[in-house]
Amino acid sequence: MAGNRTTTTHFAQLARAMGAAGADEDRLMLAVEAALDLVDGCTQAGITINREGDCQTLAATSDVMSSVNSWQNELAQGPCHEPDRTEEIVVISDLARDERWQTWGRRVHDEHGLRSTISLLVYSTKGTYGTLSLYADRPGAFDGDDLATAQAIAGHLAVSLAASREIDGLQLALSSRTVIGQAEGIIMERLSLDADQALAYLKRVSSQTNRKLVALALSIVETRELPEA
Template sequence: MRETAPRLDEFTRLTRALAAAPDESTRLQLAVDSTVSLVTSCDHAGLTVNQRGGVLTRVGSDDVVQRANELQSELGEGPCLDVTRDQDTLVIPDLATARRYPTWAQRVHTELGVGSMMSLLVYTDQHSYGALSLYADIGRRFDADDLASAQAVAGHLAVTLSAGREIEHLSIAMHNRLTIGRAQGILMSTLDIDADAAFDYLRRMSMESNRKVVDLAEEIARTRALPPRP
């Protein structure tokens, strides 16, 4: 077992760097690049997502991950297509002799010089975001310590993506509330009604016109006029 203290220090530095990063894309790239240094046997890493039956590289350390994922999409087989909540970690110790995904494994081994791979689901209790894919060049294999470090990085990625979605949703909700509030103010002044009646007006118009309340509110706030009745 490798010494844990230096590894913990490295993860602490990663946590601080992620907190200081300006946006989600920067945080994801930082986490994936750190995977190569934090996971001893890892030479290439990437965050991948399933998209319409194929695999998309959201962010990667280099072109090896991109090409390996392209092959999964082209061949219709590969670990990132199969990693699910029921099997959240998949390790292929020797791609040259792999019985699972034989065509994809052989192509990755011969074309990209990869000997071993590991894929871990990136998820929280509420949502699955994709998979962290790690590749080791020929002559190297992932061991138990590598798996533990990779799981820690996958956890960092899950927190990063979850936080980003929460911030995005909060921003949208705040924008919508402000927009509706402005529209209510205009309706209160124009129709000489109170706030509750103004919201009821918006809701009624939404049902009659089959439009979202916030869309009507944006129109009222922009034009400062009542929308035409359907």
């Protein structure tokens, strides 16, 4: 079980570290490292994303996760193989005897000596970001406390990823608005138009040329040339 090591302090530190991380890749690594450190019995951990039936390893504590996922692809079996998985939690107490994905489970056991796993969806109200999978080298390694700890790690990661992507979206929107404003200024100066007329000009040319408004504005700013309207 997770024991006394897993405290509120650990999760506060994890939340701060994820918030301060510069990229999503760093947040993913923080999550798998936390799983290895905070969940007793966990010997391997990884984040997997399923892209149209192809399991891809986004972060892992070792190369073992890459082979585990490659077998899910090869055999079309495993907890991460279904692209539209809805099960929040999958628990396999003994991979060597699992009946649901027999061939995959047996290979994971035979090749890497892993016996049990828990796999959790990493999701928030903003979307699903993959699965967090933990493995152990003995059967029945994970108890209720371990599962709760893994869920907390997955939850922290989901919230951090959602916040990061929302900020990225706001920054992109702000950048787009800035470029459009700069293009409007050039149009106003060149064609002696007011702000509303300059924006109307941009929208008209965008529609006529089938170019996105931001791409058109960026071209005007970079070349200082106006397309024909």
